[in-house]
Amino acid sequence: MKIHKYDTVIVGAGGAGMRAAIESTKRSRTAVLTKLYPTRSHTGAAQGGMAAALANVEEDNWEWHTFDTVKGGDYLVDQDAAEILAKEAIDAVLDLEKMGLPFNRTPDGTIDQRRFGGHSRNHGEAPVRRSCYAADRTGHMILQTLYQNCVKEGVEFFNEFYVLDQLLVEEDGVKKSAGVVAYELATGEIHVFQAKAVIYASGGTGKFFKVTSNAHTLTGDGQAACYRRGLPLEDMEFFQFHPTGIWRMGILLTEGARGEGGILRNKDGERFMEKYAPVMKDLASRDVVSRSIYTEIREGRGCGPAGDHVYLDLTHLPPEQLDAKLPDITEFARTYLGIEPYTDPIPIQPTAHYAMGGIPTNVEGEVLSDNTTVVPGLYAAGEVACVSVHGANRLGTNSLLDINVFGKRSGIAAAKYSQENDYVELPENPAQQVVDMVEHLRNSTGKERVADLRLELQETMDACVMVFRTEQTIKTAVEKIAELRERYKNVSVQDKGKRFNTDLLEAIELGNLLDLAEVMAVSALARKESRGGHYREDYPNRDDVNFMRHTMAYREVGADGSDSVRLDYKPVVTTRYQPMERKY
Amino acid sequence: MATPTLEKMEEAAAASPYITVTFRIRRFNPEISDEAQWQDFQIEIDPKERVLDGLHKIKWDLDGTLTFRRSCAHGICGSDAMRINGKNRLACKTLIKDINPEKPITVEAIKGLTVMKDLVVDMEPFFQAYRDVMPFLVTKGNEPTRERLQSAEDRERFDDTTKCILCAACTSSCPVFWNDGQYFGPAAIVNAHRFIFDSRDEAGEQRLEILNDKDGVWRCRTTFNCTDACPRGIEVTKAIQEVKRALITRRY
Ligand SMILES: Cc1cc2nc3c(=O)[nH]c(=O)nc-3n(C[C@H](O)[C@H](O)[C@H](O)COP(=O)(O)OP(=O)(O)OC[C@H]3O[C@@H](n4cnc5c(N)ncnc54)[C@H](O)[C@@H]3O)c2cc1C
Ligand code: FES
Numbered sequence: 001m002k003i004h005k006y007d008t009v010i011v012g013a014g015g016a017g018m019r020a021a022i023e024s025t026k027r028s029r030t031a032v033l034t035k036l037y038p039t040r041s042h043t044g045a046a047q048g049g050m051a052a053a054l055a056n057v058e059e060d061n062w063e064w065h066t067f068d069t070v071k072g073g074d075y076l077v078d079q080d081a082a083e084i085l086a087k088e089a090i091d092a093v094l095d096l097e098k099m100g101l102p103f104n105r106t107p108d109g110t111i112d113q114r115r116f117g118g119h120s121r122n123h124g125e126a127p128v129r130r131s132c133y134a135a136d137r138t139g140h141m142i143l144q145t146l147y148q149n150c151v152k153e154g155v156e157f158f159n160e161f162y163v164l165d166q167l168l169v170e171e172d173g174v175k176k177s178a179g180v181v182a183y184e185l186a187t188g189e190i191h192v193f194q195a196k197a198v199i200y201a202s203g204g205t206g207k208f209f210k211v212t213s214n215a216h217t218l219t220g221d222g223q224a225a226c227y228r229r230g231l232p233l234e235d236m237e238f239f240q241f242h243p244t245g246i247w248r249m250g251i252l253l254t255e256g257a258r259g260e261g262g263i264l265r266n267k268d269g270e271r272f273m274e275k276y277a278p279v280m281k282d283l284a285s286r287d288v289v290s291r292s293i294y295t296e297i298r299e300g301r302g303c304g305p306a307g308d309h310v311y312l313d314l315t316h317l318p319p320e321q322l323d324a325k326l327p328d329i330t331e332f333a334r335t336y337l338g339i340e341p342y343t344d345p346i347p348i349q350p351t352a353h354y355a356m357g358g359i360p361t362n363v364e365g366e367v368l369s370d371n372t373t374v375v376p377g378l379y380a381a382g383e384v385a386c387v388s389v390h391g392a393n394r395l396g397t398n399s400l401l402d403i404n405v406f407g408k409r410s411g412i413a414a415a416k417y418s419q420e421n422d423y424v425e426l427p428e429n430p431a432q433q434v435v436d437m438v439e440h441l442r443n444s445t446g447k448e449r450v451a452d453l454r455l456e457l458q459e460t461m462d463a464c465v466m467v468f469r470t471e472q473t474i475k476t477a478v479e480k481i482a483e484l485r486e487r488y489k490n491v492s493v494q495d496k497g498k499r500f501n502t503d504l505l506e507a508i509e510l511g512n513l514l515d516l517a518e519v520m521a522v523s524a525l526a527r528k529e530s531r532g533g534h535y536r537e538d539y540p541n542r543d544d545v546n547f548m549r550h551t552m553a554y555r556e557v558g559a560d561g562s563d564s565v566r567l568d569y570k571p572v573v574t575t576r577y578q579p580m581e582r583k584y
Numbered sequence: 585m586a587t588p589t590l591e592k593m594e595e596a597a598a599a600s601p602y603i604t605v606t607f608r609i610r611r612f613n614p615e616i617s618d619e620a621q622w623q624d625f626q627i628e629i630d631p632k633e634r635v636l637d638g639l640h641k642i643k644w645d646l647d648g649t650l651t652f653r654r655s656c657a658h659g660i661c662g663s664d665a666m667r668i669n670g671k672n673r674l675a676c677k678t679l680i681k682d683i684n685p686e687k688p689i690t691v692e693a694i695k696g697l698t699v700m701k702d703l704v705v706d707m708e709p710f711f712q713a714y715r716d717v718m719p720f721l722v723t724k725g726n727e728p729t730r731e732r733l734q735s736a737e738d739r740e741r742f743d744d745t746t747k748c749i750l751c752a753a754c755t756s757s758c759p760v761f762w763n764d765g766q767y768f769g770p771a772a773i774v775n776a777h778r779f780i781f782d783s784r785d786e787a788g789e790q791r792l793e794i795l796n797d798k799d800g801v802w803r804c805r806t807t808f809n810c811t812d813a814c815p816r817g818i819e820v821t822k823a824i825q826e827v828k829r830a831l832i833t834r835r836y
Pocket of ligand 1: 011012013014015016017033034035036037038041042043044045046047048049050051138139161162163164201202203204213214215218221222252254353354381382383384396397398399400401403
């Protein structure tokens, strides 16, 4: 075991982690621990754009953006946070441009902007051009630009280090962060990083679904590490299903395709979104479009022999426009489906995309241990966190924005904290829990296999807690997950070595997914209403009287060592906007 | 709205899509042996699936010790460059049907970088070369309050080289790099190009001097391996030629 000492440690090197690192490295001795090489992070897969009311191409302002964010989130958004997001969006985009990001340009040479779902002028009058973009590789450009600036600032990275435990120590009756424990992929060695401040920026948890736009490595490690140490997870029942994933594969085709004029059609060629969202049509918010697609499929208007998908039609758009604005996704259609989007429509289905919930934080990125108490020295930003700016449903282009705004804020706040505070003493045997977990898995002779359990989990999640949910389906999921968690105790790995043991790490990642799936299902079962991404067929309406509140899920450990999920609730911060019915 | 391709595809999908394929993989694990060796695996796979899917089937169902990197699974993150049937490709962007599945499919680590285990190589020298070309925007004077202006044409000038995902497929396909690991390699030059030809940047001269070095662009022998290998379709050799020309004319 090795012990390292840094002022600030950042877990994750995606957009949020690197944006934080650029700030914190300037102000404090910082280490970034990342399980992937920074440029492999899934921020690089983001396509469509990043929202900011620059008003470069038409009238726009941050207040309209705030409203759209709140409405898009079905009023579960904390409005103070959404206002910060929308206001600071403008500088966040300009910062990136100054760092070198090659945005697409208008004829005047300013940053070009395009339409995106749920973003409107003047509180829903008509779609507005708010998304700043670089073709359909905006996330790639953000990730590259941030990495380039990390190189420039001399940020210190520990690549292929997996953080597996969060150290919390009680001092004067207050739980404080003392550091993290990490596993080094290359050697199998365990490292303790003592730090005054820790920032989680470890991304989402989409891999508990089968059809997903998320990378294999998005397994919710940060959420799980904090949850196991008794910290709450907020709003985990809210997961976004993006309408346009490649049929059966889940690879994303950006909403920008509809922003450029793409149309969804059923097997009769009908533009069905006109029925469900007369004003915004194909550009209604994602939960609305995903439900509409499944309604078409269920009512027998789906395409193909099994009627299990619909079409994204780009054939009426000029090939030059597709080449200039959507080069990557048209290539995905060619590579993975053998389809030419100039002439043929692309088969799509909703794909599990984004975790609205996560580690609860305030607007400085400080992690909360209950509804109000801050954990000194602990921060979170990006998809791992829940501020909550996305509420029950995130608007497209608001996440690349979130990682930049709250990545920067948490980087500054954490560095300030480490300048002003001392180290918290490490607990005795700080690495014990990780050592035990790793040794247990390495030595286990159990008969269960990781791949089997993971597939069963994914199939259960797809079938039971996706776009449509009922008491019945969620209960099925809860039971199945309990069974899988039990069987997980008998999981063994074939690779017993130390060097690059990805077999072992996949087993650990599965453990994280199982814990988080349980939290999600239990949270979803208790929310007897429909709101944003959480749609209950048995409770099809939003219920502001009983459920206008955030879910807070805690892990409870019983006397016999068994654990369960305990739910509590937190009020929503409402400032300007009173809840209204959501229409698009 | 025409649907011909799709109907064909769906008909094909209705019949059993699975075929038996042999993967012949170059295994190496110094914890077990200093020698690398080839190992064959037979799997059932739909030819429309990716080589990466095949590797997963092997790892998940047959041999958990098989080790490779991967993340996004759709050609964006640059994790899984490997030599497939003797050519550098991304495993997640190569479909089984496109590489003659009747014969064994050979898979081995990319060349020129030290193999750590099976298909995993040491990427550090590759990233070091990248960091050495100053891969970041350098500007002088006061920051503007709004964005810097750039015309669409100026933006287009370096578009091709912004697409790089640092997968190392190009660099590790280059015979000059195989013989001399000191050579910067195509990927580093591509990333220098991305800034040299960016109208906002003011450090072109410095970067050109770095690449004028004995291990710089002049080592390139224009074999075009890199251009063929690039999974992002970047015209790598052309970018290197443009850097060479800029060094001669000092115009860019
Ligand atoms: C296909 C796709 C397209 C998208 N398009 C858009 C878009 O157009 N606009 C938009 O706003 N949003 C979009 N999103 C959402 C947005 O891209 C993501 O929410 C956002 O990029 C997440 O960034 P992040 O920094 O939080 O996490 P990531 O970029 O996922 O980074 C996570 C980091 O954490 C590290 N990590 C994870 N676990 C550990 C561990 N245990 N130890 C150490 N390190 C760890 C990883 O190595 C990685 O560096 C898209 C998402 C997807 C999947
Ligand atoms: S896994 Fe990301 S490029 Fe292949």
